[in-house]
Structure formats: C-alpha cells, structure tokens
Amino acid sequence: EAQVTQNPRYLITVTGKKLTVTCSQNMNHEYMSWYRQDPGLGLRQIYYSMNVEVTDKGDVPEGYKVSRKEKRNFPLILESPSPNQTSLYFCASSFGDVPTGELFFGEGSRLTVL
Amino acid sequence: AQRVTQPEKLLSVFKGAPVELKCNYSYSGSPELFWYVQYSRQRLQLLLRHISRESIKGFTADLNKGETSFHLKKPFAQEEDSAMYYCARSGNTPLVFGKGTRLSVIA
Numbered sequence: 255e256a257q258v259t260q261n262p263r264y265l266i267t268v269t270g271k272k273l274t275v276t277c278s279q280n281m282n283h284e285y286m287s288w289y290r291q292d293p294g295l296g297l298r299q300i301y302y303s304m305n306v307e308v309t310d311k312g313d314v315p316e317g318y319k320v321s322r323k324e325k326r327n328f329p330l331i332l333e334s335p336s337p338n339q340t341s342l343y344f345c346a347s348s349f350g351d352v353p354t355g356e357l358f359f360g361e362g363s364r365l366t367v368l
Numbered sequence: 369a370q371r372v373t374q375p376e377k378l379l380s381v382f383k384g385a386p387v388e389l390k391c392n393y394s395y396s397g398s399p400e401l402f403w404y405v406q407y408s409r410q411r412l413q414l415l416l417r418h419i420s421r422e423s424i425k426g427f428t429a430d431l432n433k434g435e436t437s438f439h440l441k442k443p444f445a446q447e448e449d450s451a452m453y454y455c456a457r458s459g460n461t462p463l464v465f466g467k468g469t470r471l472s473v474i475a
Contacts, residue, residue: 285462287462287463289465294377294467295467296374296454296465296466296467296468297412297454297465297467297468299462299465302462312462344411344412346412348463356402356414356417357404357412357414357456357463359411359412359413360411361410361411362411
C-alpha cells in the first residue's frame with residue numbers, strides 16, 4: 255500500500271532531550287516536507303526537500319533540523335526541544351521536485367514537550 | 369508575500385443547508401489551487417483540485433482569477449462533512465496552505 259509512515263505517533267518528552275521523528279514513504283517521491291499544525295495557525299511548513307541531499311527551510315525552521323540521505327526517508331530532528339514545539343507534526347511527500355500535484359500526508363505525530 | 373487566505377476559522381451550518389468555504393489567494397502567475405480535508409483523527413487528504421474540475425463528495429470549487437478566489441461549495445451539507453478544510457496553492461514554490469476552516473454540520 256502506498257503510504258507515508260511517521261513514528262512515533264505520540265511522544266511526551268522533557269525540555270532539552272533530543273528526539274527524532276522518522277518519516278518514510280514508499281512511493282519513490284522526490285519531494286518531502288514537514289509541517290506543524292497548531293490551533294488557529296493552520297499548517298506551517300518547517301522544512302522541505304526536493305530530492306536527496308537537497309533540503310530547504312520553510313516558514314518555521316527554528317529549532318528543527320532535517321536530513322535527506324535516502325529518497326524514502328526524511329527525519330525531523332529536535333536537538334533541544336522546548337515547550338513551544340509542542341504540536342502535531344505531519345510529514346508529506348509528492349511526486350516531482352516541486353509539488354504541483356497531490357501531497358500525500360502521514361498520520362501525524364503528536365509531540366508534547368514538558 | 370504570496371498567501372492563501374481563509375477568512376473563517378469556524379463555520380457552522382445545519383444539515384441540508386448550503387455550504388461555502390471561502391478561499392482567496394495572491395499569486396502573480398498561473399496558480400494551481402487545491403482543497404484538502406482532515407476528518408477527525410485522520411490524516412490530511414486531497415479533496416479536489418481546480419484543474420480537474422470535478423465534484424467530490426458533492427463538493428465543487430471554481431477558480432475565479434478575477435476575484436483570485438477558489439471557494440468550496442456544497443448545496444446540501446451532511447453531518448459527515450464536519451472536518452477541517454484547507455485551501456492550498458502551488459506555483460513555482462512549494463505548496464502554500466491557508467490557516468484552515470473548521471466546518472461543523474449540525475443535525
């Protein structure tokens with residue numbers, strides 16, 4: 255089944271404890287992206303990648319890192335999480351290096367930073 | 369800045385009433401517009417795109433370049449339409465989303 259898979263789906267952590275949210279897609283998509291979803295603010299893009307080894311900042315990249323060493327994986331790294339990073343995170347992918355078509359989303363990862 | 373604006377955070381309608389979710393965009397070129405939907409506890413999924421000019425689950429949306437709008441409409445709302453709806457625009461940059469409108473259909 256074609257899908258985008260995120261892990262973990264739920265995580266509670268403490269300030270400063272490094273964590274990684276993994277994202278994997280099995281559709282051979284070039285484009286991958288991370289979003290955070292917050293009430294009243296909608297979806298905001300954190301980072302995106304147009305292909306392997308090519309990443310770029312979105313609207314809210316502060317406090318996050320990403321890497322794209324393989325086409326299928328695009329992990330989101332929080333080196334030193336803070337409470338303002340408590341949010342619902344979505345990974346998405348799309349065919350082509352610029353998503354002019356359909357974005358496929360993961361199920362989301364709900365992160366709470368205490 | 370090239371943005372997508374959804375003026376309503378929340379829209380409540382009665383079952384069977386018409387629905388219109390507003391979306392306005394700013395873009396100097398020829399955009400592609402999309403509507404995404406997120407049902408409770410589910411992932412976002414594409415509802416429809418302007419280029420296909422189709423009706424999905426009774427919803428339609430027409431691109432009005434003069435008014436730079438892409439409003440989502442349905443003549444008779446159903447309870448299962450209750451969800452979060454996002455308008456999105458693509459162009460020569462990655463997809464830009466509006467802030468979303470939560471549609472609540474009241475029985």
